[in-house]
């Protein structure tokens with residue numbers, strides 16, 4: 001006999017990008033930042049005293065929340081700190097959506113959303129994106145007419161890299177009857193001025209997700225945060241999150257990282273420059289990709305994409321292949337350092353020459 005809840009038994013778990021351990025593998029499959037975190041992170045770790053671990057950590061990461069509120073010119077009540085952006089997603093679903101109530105997503109989208117909806121036993125309302133990965137006009141109407149309680153929207157979009165303008169976000173927040181969770185995991189790599197946090201002052205159904213995993217080179221830390229009106233933050237902060245969801249060392253590291261915007265911005269700039277170069281060089285090899293505002297490219301493959309993925313893997317280069325209807329002829333490739341991108345480019349060039 002099985003002890004699992006029926007919906008857990010029926011679902012499959014999240015499949016993470018592969019994480020090879022050996023040193024020579026080039027990882028361009030999980031959108032990590034190729035540059036190291038701030039030197040202030042190193043200092044925070046070096047100055048940390050193990051005896052401090054004797055006590056429980058600050059329960060709401062108050063210092064981190066204050067620093068982040070100041071960064072976004074908001075109030076500390078507008079911020080919740082979470083164990084990665086992923087914990088925020090889980091909190092939003094378990095705090096605001098009953099089992100059985102529908103959750104709205106685009107197709108395709110971040111592959112964790114259906115998994116989290118499945119855990120809560122919530123059906124999905126999926127709306128297919130247009131050919132250019134934009135939102136169809138009837139998006140909000142479809143969500144509303146299906147009784148969607150929570151709409152999950154990743155912007156810039158994964159896995160295409162496309163960016164919806166701020167005006168569209170405003171209109172959506174106005175039109176939707178549901179909470180709009182705006183997943184900004186990749187916002188730091190957007191080239192234009194794009195300041196959404198202030199929107200939460202006017203839009204009380206909007207929750208913005210941010211993470212230190214990509215922009216701050218700290219995927220291994222597990223630290224993210226949510227930005228929203230206090231009435232949305234408060235129940236998660238005081239009722240549904242784990243009592244001590246963030247350990248003390250992580251809080252110190254996150255405080256250091258968020259305080260050093262200069263170092264983070266330098267890495268964003270380098271990623272953006274390399275994104276343009278990699279995109280142009282790949283196009284010369286017949287591998288085109290739509291404009292991306294993230295640290296990855298969704299590249300069309302001139303040969304069987306899965307085979308190309310496997311042949312790159314043979315050469316210890318990992319990229320992401322999705323066996324999904326609109327993605328099976330493409331590869332998602334994370335932008336690496338110049339040297340890493342050069343290694344990728346010469347491998348692709350050699351492989352394509354052999355066809």
Ligand SMILES: *Cc1c(COP(=O)(O)O)cnc(C)c1O
Pocket residue numbers: 031083084085086087110154158183185210211212213214219222223224
């Ligand atoms: C990386 C990512 C997140 C958050 O990841 P964490 O490492 O849990 O902070 C959220 N959404 C998308 C689309 C992502 O790619």
